[in-house]
Amino acid sequence: MRLTATAMLVAMAAIFVATHPLLGTHPAWGYVNAFAEAAMVGGLADWFAVTALFRHPLGLPIPHTAIIPTNKNRIADTMADFLRTNFLTPVVVARRMREMNVARAAGDFLAQRGERGEGGAGRVMAGAGALFVELLESLDPDRLGLQVKAGLARQAEKIEVAPLLGKMLQGAIADGRHRPLIDGFIRWVGVALEDNEDMVRRMVQQRANAVIRWTGLDARLAESVLNGLYKLLAEMHVDPNHPVRVRLDEGLAHLAQDLQSDAALRARVEQAKNDLLANPALSDWWMGVWERIRLSLIAMVRNPGNAMGGQIGASVAELGAALQTDPRLQVQVNRFARRTLVGVVNRYGEQIVGLVSATVKGWDATTITTRIERAVGRDLQFIRINGTLVGGLVGLVLHLLTEVL
Known part of the structure; x- marks a missing residue:
């Protein structure tokens, strides 16, 4: 031209x-x-x-x-001011977002799957999976596992577990969620007692004096002790207001309070936590767990047709269908997207237009x-x-x- x-x-x-x-x-x-x-x-x-x-x-x-x-610097400032005034303002972004159905668009994308899970969502998942496998295989597994362990350990060291345990225990007691655990403990004691009846009889007989053993009452005494223990466990199991269970609840409540307020107990719990984190056995256990997790993830991504891959694909398809057809879900997702983008513009709008201006000036x-x-x-x-x-x-x-x- x-x-x-x-x-x-x-x-x-x-x-x-x-x-x-x-x-x-x-x-x-x-x-x-x-x-x-x-x-x-x-x-x-x-x-x-x-x-x-x-x-x-x-x-x-x-x-x-x-x-x-x-006049390139003045042009850069004018472009930035134009963007700031006409595009990157919360009012303009909110108005444009109200005209868009982000949830429906996301649902259409996720639901577009071919005969073998191909399509937009399938390609994205396949690409992301391949990249994830390459990352896991390219990094040193031992070093990566140690780094993950070190990161988890640092985060665990920052958390004081005693007050957390105390609040969890206090909440469980208030809602009665500890009762099934107590029931399970009672049943376990009963099974343990049944498996060790002979040992209990021997212990009672060994502690009986010579007169009782001479008269043959030691066997009856051992049987009475066993029957009494079975009766106590049965009563505790069927009666939630049994005195022993009440005392046990009081003890747990006192423990929950001490975990939150007793400085000495909190210090002991923290010391136990730190000792556990420093124990080499924990490191060995974690490395074994990490290697199993790593190999499982690699196998899962490399074999998208297996059960886990099918479940993931089905879940993605179900999510896409829900976003396509559920008006209430669409309203919630669209509201979240609108508020998020408006917040980003409100918080980072100046930085965005500043980037445009600085780029042109450069x-x-x-x-x-x-x-x-x-x-x-x-x-x-x-x-x-x-x-x-x-x-x-x-x-x-x-x-x-x-x-x-």
Whole structure:
């Protein structure tokens, strides 16, 4: 287009020069010469105007030329202010977000699955899974496991577990969630007692004096002890208000309170926690767990057709269908997306427009000139072409008026 516009300007100049000696031979040559003269002036004027936007015409430092590179900092600030005023404001973003159904769009994306789980969601999951496998395989498993362990240990060291345990225990007691545990403990004691009846009988008989053993009452005494223990366990199991259970509840409540308020007990719990974290056996156990987790994740991602992969795919499809068809879920998701984006704009809008301004200011004159000139493209050369044609027509009309008048 630049060559076309320049060729038209050169053609008008050539016609003007060629027709000037012929002006007296025929009246038509006057019209042709007037058209070419005015077209040449219009083309030159628009060439100067277009060139002056981006550079100095013919390299001459004419005032008010090379406008864009000279004023790139002001242009950057103007662009940033335009973005800030017309786009990155909470009101504008909220209004635009109300017109969008983000939840429905997300549902359509997740629900687009082919015969083998292909489609948008499947490709994204496959790509993310492959990247995840490459990450797990490229890193040193032992070193990565130690790093994960160290990170977990650092986080555990920051947490004081005694008050947390106390609050959890206190909440469980208040809601009665500890009772099934006590029931299970009572049943376990009963099973343990049943499995060790002979040992209990021997213990009772060994502690009986010689007279009781001589009379043979030691066996009956041991049997009575066992029967009494079984009866106590049975009563505790069926009666939630049994005195022993009440005392046990009181003891647990007292323990929950001490875990939160007793400094000495809290210090002992913290010491026990730190000792556990420093125990080499815990490190060995974690490395085994981590390696099993790592290998399981790799196998799961490499075999998307297995049960776990099918469950994940089905879950994704169900989520997509719910987002497509559930109006209440769509309202909640859209409200969350709108509030999140408005919050981002409200908090980081200045940083975003500042980034735009700083980026443009960081460009050199050649870069900004080239990018804007390419963005406008062919229209710049159409300005020159139109200027040549319009100028020629104006010259033709003026010549006609001089001839008529």
